[in-house]
Amino acid sequence: MSNQQTLKILHAGALRKPVVECAKLLNEARLGLDIQLESCGSRACARQVREGKVVDILALADPMLFDELLGPEYVDKYYIFANDQIVLAYNEFSKGSGEINPKNWFDILLREEVTFGRSNQHLDPCGYRTLMVWQLAEQYYERPGLFGQLDQRCRGDLIYPKSYDLASDVLVGKLDYAFEYLCVVNQFGLRYLTMPEKINLSNPAHADYYKQSTVSLQGRHSGEMITIPGAPIEFAIAIPKNAENPPLAKDFLDLILSKKGQQILEDCGLIPY
Amino acid sequence: MRTVKEETQNPAFAYIAGRIDKMLVPTLLYCLAHKPDHGYGLIQKVNESGFSEIEADPATIYRNLRRMEEDGLVISQWETENTGPARRSYHLSPEGHQALDYCVQLVTEKVITMQAFLEQYQREVKEIE
CATH class of the missing domain: 3.40.190.10 (Periplasmic binding protein-like II)
Known part of the structure; x- marks a missing residue:
């Protein structure tokens, strides 16, 4: 019973x-x-x-x-x-937050003194969606090599098992920025930058555009890899x-x-x- | 057929009349008059149609659909008959069909007024130049 x-x-x-x-x-x-x-x-x-x-x-x-x-x-x-949509979360003390905007966010993230995180694409959809946002940003902003630059800077301890923990570390100042769902940012009361709709994976009207981005992931069976295309969140x-x-x-x-x-x-x- | 006065006393119709220039609600009603659809499909159709002056982002579309449901213009239900993914599907109520007729009436009146403006401009300004 x-x-x-x-x-x-x-x-x-x-x-x-x-x-x-x-x-x-x-x-x-x-x-x-x-x-x-x-x-x-x-x-x-x-x-x-x-x-x-x-x-x-x-x-x-x-x-x-x-x-x-x-x-x-x-x-x-x-x-x-x-x-939902992907946004860039930060706190009031995040380096460069006073000048960040939808046109320069990637330049701020690539500054030597700035730290930013994402979640693990094999464990958390926010992780592979972040990689898709970076790919789309490279095309949208016409910045060849942008994906590789962001990927190179966000390695090791900066890749978290789940996006929720990223938000918590931005809140306490352990990270300057994190790629997050808007709903998580709201739940933590964080500041955030909204990205253009063509790259933030929010709008079904841009579904075909999102499809241009792809990420390889571990598949259903051990050792199997699959490739998934971008889609609205x-x-x-x-x-x-x-x-x-x-x-x-x-x-x-x-x-x-x-x-x-x-x-x-x-x-x-x-x-x- | 209801009169315009009767229709604008209905809060749902008054809401439509106040926003007819934006054409979002008429476009949603028009899309649903063809066949029931879910929000995801409606966002794509509204954008493809080019009728609405409001950008059809998900927040705007779902907020409008919820309001239209509260006003009795659409009825929603979850598609539960098949396996796989289920989405909330919307279809027009009889009141929704009346609302679409009302939109057509308002748009027709606007077209007549604008046509008169263009003709008067041609006649009294352009031809004098």
């Missing part, structure tokens, strides 16, 4: 706040629930489920992961529920086939997809569908 009252949620770090808010609402409506939340980079989340982790709700920062890593054995249906949620509490998972899913859920998502800086 105790199993019926437990809801296990595995989610992208970027979705932390809206997932927590929805969990609180569900808890208020149905007292006595044991809601267990866990987060990591979305690719890492999907791999955990593939490797046998059992959860009732899986919320990821890229719908493609459901097809690429989980379907149809683990998930046969998923709901694409929100949109979307978030998706599903009840895995092996969920232990599908009725409770359905209640959570219905909540996040409801009008109330839309309001929570919007308050957290996402664009709800």
Whole structure:
């Protein structure tokens, strides 16, 4: 019986706040629930489920992961529920922040004294999306070699397992800048620079332009590499086939997809569908 | 057929009338009159159409769709019948079809006024030069 009252949620770090808010609402409506939340980079989340982790709700920062890593054995249906964009996060003391703008951000990042981070593309969609933004920026700003210069400067400890941790380090001043989702920046109350729509992966109207960027990633099987094209940033949620509490998972899913859920998502800086 | 006065007393129609110059809501209604669609597809169609003077970024489109739903012009539902990805799909309500007719009426009136302006300009300014 105790199993019926437990809801296990595995989610992208970027979705932390809206997932927590929805969990609180569900808890208020149905007292006595044991809601267990866990987060990591979305690719890492999907791999955990593939490797046998059992959860009732899986919320990821890229719908493609459901097809690429989980379907149809683990998930046969998923709901694409929100949109976001990549921004450049910083704090009030970040070097060069007083002069940064959409036309010079890359020159500021390439200054010797400036540090900037991104997340790991093999673990977190924000990581491969950042690499796509750099590729698109090279073309958009007509700066041959820009991708390589940014990539060369952002190595080793500057590549984090998940984007959520990047924001936290920008907040405390450990990093000057980080490539982040707008919703994460809002959740941390950070300052940010909005990039042009043609490179920030936000707008389906530019989907064909985004496709010009590609990133190679570890595939479904060990040693396999796949190449994925750029696409507008979307978030998706599903009840895995092996969920232990599908009725409770359905209640959570219905909540996040409801009008109330839309309001929570919007308050957290996402664009709800 | 409703009169313009009756229609502008309806808050949804008054909202449309106040923003007819931007052409975003008429374009959304027009796209949905062809067939139901989700926001992702509507963003692409609105941009491709060139009818709207407002840039169709996702925030603007979804905010307008939510407002149109609150006003009863569109009805949304999640596509749940098939496996794979599901998106919220929108279709026009009977009120939405009336709103599109109302948009056509407003645009027609504007075209007549603008046409009269052009003719008067040709006649009274251009031909005198």
